[in-house]
Amino acid sequence: MQVRQPAVGDAFGAVLRRCWAAGGVPGVAFELVERDDGFLTAGDAARYFAAPEQWVGVERWACDQATGRVLDVGCGAGRHAVPLAAAGCEVVGLDRSPGAVAVTRSRGVRAVQGALLEAGAELGTFDTIVLLGNNLGLLGGPEQAPAVLGRLAGLARPGARLLGSGVDAYATDAAEHHAYHAWNRHRGRAGSQVRVRIRDRMLATEWFDYWFASLAELSAAVAGGPWRLAVAEEESAGRYAVRLDLVGRRPPAAGRATGLSTGSRTGPRNGPGVEPVDWRGIGPGNGPGVEPGNGPGVDGR
Ligand SMILES: C[S@@+](CC[C@H](N)C(=O)[O-])C[C@H]1O[C@@H](n2cnc3c(N)ncnc32)[C@H](O)[C@@H]1O
Numbered sequence: 001m002q003v004r005q006p007a008v009g010d011a012f013g014a015v016l017r018r019c020w021a022a023g024g025v026p027g028v029a030f031e032l033v034e035r036d037d038g039f040l041t042a043g044d045a046a047r048y049f050a051a052p053e054q055w056v057g058v059e060r061w062a063c064d065q066a067t068g069r070v071l072d073v074g075c076g077a078g079r080h081a082v083p084l085a086a087a088g089c090e091v092v093g094l095d096r097s098p099g100a101v102a103v104t105r106s107r108g109v110r111a112v113q114g115a116l117l118e119a120g121a122e123l124g125t126f127d128t129i130v131l132l133g134n135n136l137g138l139l140g141g142p143e144q145a146p147a148v149l150g151r152l153a154g155l156a157r158p159g160a161r162l163l164g165s166g167v168d169a170y171a172t173d174a175a176e177h178h179a180y181h182a183w184n185r186h187r188g189r190a191g192s193q194v195r196v197r198i199r200d201r202m203l204a205t206e207w208f209d210y211w212f213a214s215l216a217e218l219s220a221a222v223a224g225g226p227w228r229l230a231v232a233e234e235e236s237a238g239r240y241a242v243r244l245d246l247v248g249r250r251p252p253a254a255g256r257a258t259g260l261s262t263g264s265r266t267g268p269r270n271g272p273g274v275e276p277v278d279w280r281g282i283g284p285g286n287g288p289g290v291e292p293g294n295g296p297g298v299d300g301r
Pocket of ligand 1: 012047048073074075076077078079080094095096097100114115116117132133134135138208
């Protein structure tokens, strides 16, 4: 019997477009994340339109530190780009999904279609680079991370900061995630890497790597490169955010913090918030706990 495979295309963008066309409300469009061991998760695309007060604390903590000219890497539907622009930052979104770029533009923020590793001088340079919604995952893995961090440093102004959020793949009790970590190690990958694709109806994206690094793994990847891990804020279920400072250059020009937390500093641990996208194929709290450093398995992890 013949089995047809989905056509390769902008499945993620299709989900965002459909959700946005309906006003960004829940119950309309769902993102299916397929991990390369067959593990499948579904998430309502409405979370990509969540307002700052619905975010988890570590994301507000990160955005509060954004100043000046901001590059939002993997901007999606503009969940962070839109409020950062409203707070006075000059924001440029970057996303490889044409649909994501179209949605962000329709919300009034400049966005450029392209892959992170191909981003070049045409974007200009930035005071702040954000990798939010677990987009530290775009570092790809321990081998790819130095090249990605180096590329981002090339887009950074003196004194720039990189604000990113992530999830520790090992902070899970789910047996299927622990098994995935073990399989990863067996095939020579870090346990915390995931290879996933996004599905929507007859479409699938290409397979791509996403890295749910533990803080220890992230720290090791950053060491010796152009960025210094300045602060890490941890939240429940293995969620965290970090601020990396560009090494050896002067501090950023006085810029006003965005204050997205409306005055009082909203720190992590302040509230549940809308679960940021978790492509671990793993979800925090869902899976087994693989001890840090050893490898795979997250909700999508
Ligand atoms: C988990 S979503 C996060 C979206 C958004 N930051 C948010 O939190 O709502 C990851 C985004 O990164 C984009 N992306 C994935 N790989 C990329 C790459 N290599 N270069 C640029 N964007 C990428 C995807 O298209 C998607 O929009």
